[in-house]
Amino acid sequence: MSPAQIWFGLVAILLAGYAVLDGLDLGIGALYPFMARSETERESLRNAIGPLWDGNEVWLITGAGALFAAFPPVYATVFSGFYLAMMLVLFSLILRAVSLEFRAHDPAWSRVWDAAFFVGSALPALLFGVAVGAIMRGVPLTSSGEFAGSFLTLLDPYSLLIGVLGLVALIAHGASWAALKTDGALAERSRRVRSVAGLAFVVLAVLATVATALGAPDSWHNVVSRAGGLLFVGLLGAGVIWGRIGMRRHSDIMAFLGSALSVVSLVGIWAAGIFPALVPALGNSARSLTVSNSAASDTALRAMLVIAMIGVPLVLGYTVYLYHTFRGRESSAGY
Amino acid sequence: MDVLTLSRIQFAVTIAYHFLFVPLSLGLVLMLVIAQRRAYRSGTQEDDLAARFWLRLFSATFAIGVATGITMEFAFGANWAAYSRFVGDIFGAPLAAEGLFAFFLESTFIGVLLFGRERVSRRAYYVSAWMVFIGAHLSALWIIIANSWQQTPAGYIVQDGRAVLTDFFAAAFNPSTLPRFFHTVASTWAMGGFMVVAVAAYYLIRHEHVAFARQALRTGLTIALIMSFAMPLIGHWHAVQVAETQPVKIAAFEGLSATQTDAPMSIVGYIDTATGESKGIKIPGLLSLLVGFNTNTTVVGLDSVPRTDWPPLQATFQTYHLMVALGMLMILIALVGLYLERTGRIEGVRWFLKLLPFAPVLPMLAIQSGWAAAEIGRQPWIVTGELRTADAVSAVVPAGQVAATLAVFVILYTVLYIGWARVMFKTLRRGPVEIQASASDGAEPTSAA
Numbered sequence: 001m002s003p004a005q006i007w008f009g010l011v012a013i014l015l016a017g018y019a020v021l022d023g024l025d026l027g028i029g030a031l032y033p034f035m036a037r038s039e040t041e042r043e044s045l046r047n048a049i050g051p052l053w054d055g056n057e058v059w060l061i062t063g064a065g066a067l068f069a070a071f072p073p074v075y076a077t078v079f080s081g082f083y084l085a086m087m088l089v090l091f092s093l094i095l096r097a098v099s100l101e102f103r104a105h106d107p108a109w110s111r112v113w114d115a116a117f118f119v120g121s122a123l124p125a126l127l128f129g130v131a132v133g134a135i136m137r138g139v140p141l142t143s144s145g146e147f148a149g150s151f152l153t154l155l156d157p158y159s160l161l162i163g164v165l166g167l168v169a170l171i172a173h174g175a176s177w178a179a180l181k182t183d184g185a186l187a188e189r190s191r192r193v194r195s196v197a198g199l200a201f202v203v204l205a206v207l208a209t210v211a212t213a214l215g216a217p218d219s220w221h222n223v224v225s226r227a228g229g230l231l232f233v234g235l236l237g238a239g240v241i242w243g244r245i246g247m248r249r250h251s252d253i254m255a256f257l258g259s260a261l262s263v264v265s266l267v268g269i270w271a272a273g274i275f276p277a278l279v280p281a282l283g284n285s286a287r288s289l290t291v292s293n294s295a296a297s298d299t300a301l302r303a304m305l306v307i308a309m310i311g312v313p314l315v316l317g318y319t320v321y322l323y324h325t326f327r328g329r330e331s332s333a334g335y
Numbered sequence: 336m337d338v339l340t341l342s343r344i345q346f347a348v349t350i351a352y353h354f355l356f357v358p359l360s361l362g363l364v365l366m367l368v369i370a371q372r373r374a375y376r377s378g379t380q381e382d383d384l385a386a387r388f389w390l391r392l393f394s395a396t397f398a399i400g401v402a403t404g405i406t407m408e409f410a411f412g413a414n415w416a417a418y419s420r421f422v423g424d425i426f427g428a429p430l431a432a433e434g435l436f437a438f439f440l441e442s443t444f445i446g447v448l449l450f451g452r453e454r455v456s457r458r459a460y461y462v463s464a465w466m467v468f469i470g471a472h473l474s475a476l477w478i479i480i481a482n483s484w485q486q487t488p489a490g491y492i493v494q495d496g497r498a499v500l501t502d503f504f505a506a507a508f509n510p511s512t513l514p515r516f517f518h519t520v521a522s523t524w525a526m527g528g529f530m531v532v533a534v535a536a537y538y539l540i541r542h543e544h545v546a547f548a549r550q551a552l553r554t555g556l557t558i559a560l561i562m563s564f565a566m567p568l569i570g571h572w573h574a575v576q577v578a579e580t581q582p583v584k585i586a587a588f589e590g591l592s593a594t595q596t597d598a599p600m601s602i603v604g605y606i607d608t609a610t611g612e613s614k615g616i617k618i619p620g621l622l623s624l625l626v627g628f629n630t631n632t633t634v635v636g637l638d639s640v641p642r643t644d645w646p647p648l649q650a651t652f653q654t655y656h657l658m659v660a661l662g663m664l665m666i667l668i669a670l671v672g673l674y675l676e677r678t679g680r681i682e683g684v685r686w687f688l689k690l691l692p693f694a695p696v697l698p699m700l701a702i703q704s705g706w707a708a709a710e711i712g713r714q715p716w717i718v719t720g721e722l723r724t725a726d727a728v729s730a731v732v733p734a735g736q737v738a739a740t741l742a743v744f745v746i747l748y749t750v751l752y753i754g755w756a757r758v759m760f761k762t763l764r765r766g767p768v769e770i771q772a773s774a775s776d777g778a779e780p781t782s783a784a
Contacts, residue, residue: 051446054401058442062434064408069431072423072497079412079419080729087740090409091747097402098751101395105758113754146416146731296500300424303503304431311435318443325447325454 003302004295007070008275010308014063016267019128020173020260021319022056025049027174029096029121030167033114035178035193041186042114046100047330048181053100055322057093062315069304073145073294074278081139081147082131085154089124096120122167129166132270133159137216138282145289158215165204166266172197173263176243176256183329187252194255195247201262202240212273218280219273228275232268239265339728341737342414345744349406351703352748356400356755357475358702359695361520362527363393364471369554371464375457381767385547388767390448392534395758397445397471399751406744414737418717418727424500425491426481429507433477441470475523476516483512485718486709487580493721510580514573515709521569522705525562525665526698531555532672534763536691539682544766556676559694560669566662571625578626581719582635583644584712587651589613589622591636598622598634603656606648611637613652646714655708661701668694 028049036042049056068075079086095116103113137158140148175197178190213220223229243258274280278294281287295301336344367389374386408430412419419426444466447455455463490505491498500506535552538544578585585591590606590613591598600622604615620630637645672691675681681688717724 047450051450054442054446055439058434058438061405061408061438062431064412065427065431065434067427068408068412068419068423069427072427073420075412075423075427076416076419076729079409080414080416080732083413083729083732083736084740086409086413087736087743090406091743093405094402094747094751097405098398098754101398102754102758105391105395105761106754109754109757148731296424296427299503300428300500303500304428307428307432307435311432311439315435315439318439322443322446325451 002291003298003305004070004291005276006305007066007295007301008271008278008291011063011066011070012267012271014059014066016264018056018059018063019267020263021059022053023125023170023173023263024177025053025056025096025174026121026125027170027172028178029117029174030125030171031174031178031193032121033118035175035189036186037189041182044182044186044330045178046103046117048178050100051326052322054097055319057097060093066304066308070296070301071278071289071291071294072296074289077141077145077147077279077289078131078135081149082134082154084151085127085131089127092120092123092127094120096124125170126163126167128163129169130154130159130163132166133162135279136162136212136219136270136273138218138280138288140283141279141281141287141289143287145287145294158211161204161208161211165201165208168197168201168204169263169266172201173256173259176252176259180252180256181330187329191247191252194259198240198243198247198259205236205240216273218285222275223269223273226272229269229272232265232272236262236265236269239263336734336738338732338734338737339725341734341741342728342732343724345414345737345741346410348741349403349410349744349748351707353400353403353407354703354706355699356396356403358519358523358526358699359530360393360396360400361471361475361523362525362530363389363396364468365524365527365558366531366554367393368464368468371461375461378457381547384767384769385551388547388762391762392759394445394449395755395762397441399755401442402751403748414729414732415717415727416729416731418722421497421722421727422484422718423497425484425488425498425506428500428503429477429481429484433474437470437474437477439470441467441474444470472520475520479516479519480507480509480512483515484509485716486515486713487511488718488721498718498721511573511576514569514576518566518569518573521562521565522698522702525559525566526695526702528555528558528560528562528669529665529695529698532559533692533695536688536694537763538766540685540688540692547767552681553676556669556673559665560673563662563665563669566665570662575626578634581713583637583640584646584651585626586611586635586637586639587646587648587712588655588708590648590652591622591634593638594633594636596623596631596633598626598632598636600625601652601656603660606652608648611645611648644715646712651708651712654704654711658701658705658708661697661704665697665701668697 028045032045036045099113099116099120103110134154140153142148172194175190175194179187179194182190223233239258239261242261243255246254246258277288277290279289370386370389374382444463447463448467452460484506487510489509490502491500531551532555535548535555538548589601592611597620599617599619601613602616602618604613606613622634623630623632626632626634675684675687713719715723717727
């Protein structure tokens with residue numbers, strides 16, 4: 001494997017880590033105004049992610065940094081080409097980042113920060129999927145690798161369908177986390193949302209499969225003809241089934257892990273679908289930004305590999321420590 | 336307005352705003368570890384409440400710093416795509432390393448500090464404060480590595496129209512990295528010191544939380560004085576480096592039009608932008624003396640490069656001199672303050688005490704103007720000698736979209752500022768006291784598990 005191929009894998013792993021970890025925060029934020037019925041329940045939901053969301057978000061910051069470092073033209077084309085979508089994601093992440101902290105200290109403005117928390121979670125949960133769909137399908141690129149479309153290019157039916165798929169997946173994922181971390185009536189409600197959203201996800205996933213075969217034939221071909229693609233499709237199915245068995249056995253942890261496996265598999269299917277491109281060009285694959293024509297120099301990639309070999313174990317250590325420290329249910333039974 | 340101008344305004348607004356909160360959080364995290372250390376060692380309730388108080392001020396500031404920092408990472412790719420293509424080989428690595436080494440560390444242990452009081456041992460809690468401190472400073476190091484490479488690029492060659500890394504350590508520890516890191520960190524600690532002084536003075540004026548305020552005042556003044564004195568020394572080290580590696584910038588700082596020995600240093604004045612010569616009060620020979628320890632030292636003037644390579648002279652000159660003047664004022668205030676405090680008279684000198692809550696404005700302005708001088712003085716280059724700012728902007732982003740997002744930034748950041756100020760003042764008014772059932776300040780256990 002070339003250093004560029006290794007970095008394709010590492011960026012995918014960082015994005016998968018982001019999807020599975022911050023995905024649960026975004027899902028809870030998207031459910032927040034609907035699932036919690038009292039201030040106590042709202043507080044339970046906030047506490048379920050309180051110490052965790054910041055670290056979860058760093059997976060995205062680091063993933064974007066790694067993309068910048070390893071594939072500069074991809075970072076430049078995607079961020080400038082999807083300008084308005086990226087800025088909407090950015091504004092959302094800013095709102096989400098301050099909302100929980102400010103809300104805790106400023107009850108008089110709780111409605112402002114509650115709204116910021118909801119919008120700042122739900123919007124990226126949708127937009128990430130839209131971006132994934134657009135890239136899966138391919139985007140119009142110029143001969144110099146610049147984006148050749150407009151904001152509306154992103155909003156084609158296929159990308160929107162993948163956006164909704166992602167949103168529903170993260171809602172199910174967030175509900176699975178809430179079921180695991182809260183108790184009482186809120187946990188029961190979370191379990192119902194988890195079940196319904198999980199079924200909706202299955203329906204959408206079937207639709208998305210058909211849509212991909214018809215609307216994104218290159219990616220479709222890659223997924224079904226590659227061992228990696230079929231592996232992740234299998235894991236997606238296994239995750240869904242594992243989650244359903246967990247629900248039936250009243251095991252919230254099993255249901256959550258099934259959901260986590262599904263979310264990771266979605267990122268895996270995406271990566272298998274587009275490799276070796278990072279941004280497939282629509283209609284002209286010679287223009288695609290790929291691991292070979294968009295990678296940084298080998299010197300830079302190797303230097304970064306050393307950084308990653310030191311940094312990644314530390315990150316895994318912190319993450320395990322944090323989730324271990326904050327294991328168990330948050331009580332909403334008053335205090 | 337064209338895309339370039341709008342993108343420059345957007346970057347200037349968002350980075351200046353981000354850089355209001357970052358120095359404050361670096362300064363406050365220093366006070367946080369000092370307070371957590373006191374609480375850990377004494378175990379008294381007063382020290383514990385003080386530590387929690389500083390944590391609340393820090394965490395609100397940290398949150399807005401994190402939020403507005405994401406903007407910067409997005410901006411490079413979104414608004415400055417041509418820049419990103421040119422520098423990606425070098426500039427991306429420090430950003431990724433900042434995530435891996437700094438952000439994960441900070442975010443994990445701020446979670447422990449805010450939510451984990453009842454879940455970890457006292458020692459682990461105290462160590463968490465240090466972890467956040469280390470993470471915050473590692474973040475400063477990596478981002479200054481990236482920014483310093485723009486100032487004094489090293490360890491690369493230009494190949495096929497982009498910079499290609501040849502030597503990681505030469506690039507990371509380029510000539511300006513270390514002077515700029517220490518210069519920046521010292522300024523943020525000074526910021527923190529003056530902020531602590533302001534809080535303490537506020538309580539002393541109102542005769543509230545007097546024991547807490549007296550201790551904080553002494554700590555704050557000590558930090559402020561040490562850092563205010565350290566600044567000119569580190570600043571001198573930095574200036575000598577700038578004279579060696581970015582001579583045009585120092586010529587603009589001082590309004591030195593012609594290369595000369597016995598170069599004067601400007602104290603106050605203005606630049607005649609037609610000639611590049613400064614007018615006003617100057618001390619003959621001082622610039623040569625400071626740069627080379629000898630008045631015969633030749634200092635390079637603006638005439639060494641074509642006029643098209645000059646930075647905006649007036650802005651560079653004035654922001655630089657404002658920084659220096661504010662630095663002098665900081666020394667004066669810290670010196671008088673610590674003298675009055677040590678001699679036990681400070682609470683009697685009411686007019687001075689009443690000035691102190693406004694003192695943080697000085698380091699804040701000094702930091703903003705110093706950073707502006709460093710960045711404006713680098714123009715017209717975005718990477719010194721290699722890439723012009725005018726050639727760095729995204730080709731595919733329409734001006735209307737940059738204008739629209741700029742408007743959203745202004746509105747959003749105003750709301751954020753109000754939200755932050757409300758939290759800060761609310762915390763300040765309440766003081767270092769026990770707080771009921773507010774989950775995320777670590778005041779109350781929130782878990783039954």
